[in-house]
Amino acid sequence: MVPTLDEAPNVEPLYSRLRASLESSGRDCFEIVFVDDGSTDGTIEIIKRLSEEDGRVKLVVRSGERGLASAILRGISEAGSSYIVVMDADLQHPPEKVPELLEALEKGYDIVVASRYARGGGVEGWSRLRLIISLGASVLAWILVPETRRTSDPMSGFFALNRERVKLPQKPPPGFKLLLEVLRLNPQARVAEVPYIFGSRLGGRSKLGFNAIIDYLIHLAMASTPLRFAAVGFTGTIINLLVFYAFLSFGAPLDAAILAGFEAGLLSNFVLHEKFTFSHRSYGGSAISRLAKYHVSSAAGIGVGFIVSRTLTTVMGLDPLLSQLLGVIAGFTANYLLSSRGVWAQKSG
């Protein structure tokens, strides 16, 4: 499937090369779905003509809707087959690589990423600034969205997937990077890579602007399981303090107020982790057993935080406030790792 927006000089050469590459690999039975968001440069007319000449070319024109990720989702839903390849119209994604992507799907991989950063891949004609931005964006994804670590190029716009085995987002993520969302939603998926050289645009002009960077950062923040975990922890702390204060105001003993505050924060965190933080995973066991385990991981977090804070102050002579802060970070990390790998661990297979 190919999203298009003002790509008039490119669609015909793309069609010819794609067709030649598929046919010479022995694949006659395919469909090329173009999703256009109201091009005004004649793109639509060219694709219409191609579709009249070749029944395997299909055109969807959306009006009133825009956005690359949602256009791709629409294209996938319009396509008739289980094996889907997503690629740009401007020939930066070489059509000659498509058979390799399909072969990997045929071998049983669920997601195949055409990667600029795998051995043998690369980019052509990029300025130093664009290289730095792309590298920075990859590093951020690696840190914030661990599910992307299965590929060297989670921001690729050139990828293939088996629609029967891959869960797609209900709503399009903000911005350009649908693959990142697909990787996040399918932590169990088998991922393969095919290296390629990202060429220069054949014709037309780029739609990638500054807004794409902002959209990407918003997307990363929303897609990041550790950040979600931290945000939920923050709400839990507020609930803890509110319940603690309410208990004290009603004359409860201090110990009871402390424990009630912790338990209320923990329960609310638990519900939010189930419904929000880890909602994209399929995890095992009963809710009761997860709740019990979450008590253990939270207690372990407090224990680790206590030991770190205490050690830094007493043994290393660090400022107590700084030690306590580092203790909080260590405790948070311990709780996150135990929760993510124990309580809500993704079931394999």
Ligand SMILES: Nc1nc2c(ncn2[C@@H]2O[C@H](COP(=O)(O)OP(=O)(O)OP(=O)(O)O)[C@@H](O)[C@H]2O)c(=O)[nH]1
């Ligand atoms: N349907 C649709 N297609 C879009 C939209 N924005 C971009 N595209 C298409 O998505 C593909 C990628 O856009 P590009 O502008 O080439 O982005 P890029 O490859 O990251 O940037 P360049 O290297 O500058 O070309 C192209 O085929 C565009 O025509 C959109 O809002 N709707």
Ligand SMILES: [Mg+2]
């Ligand atoms: Mg491009």
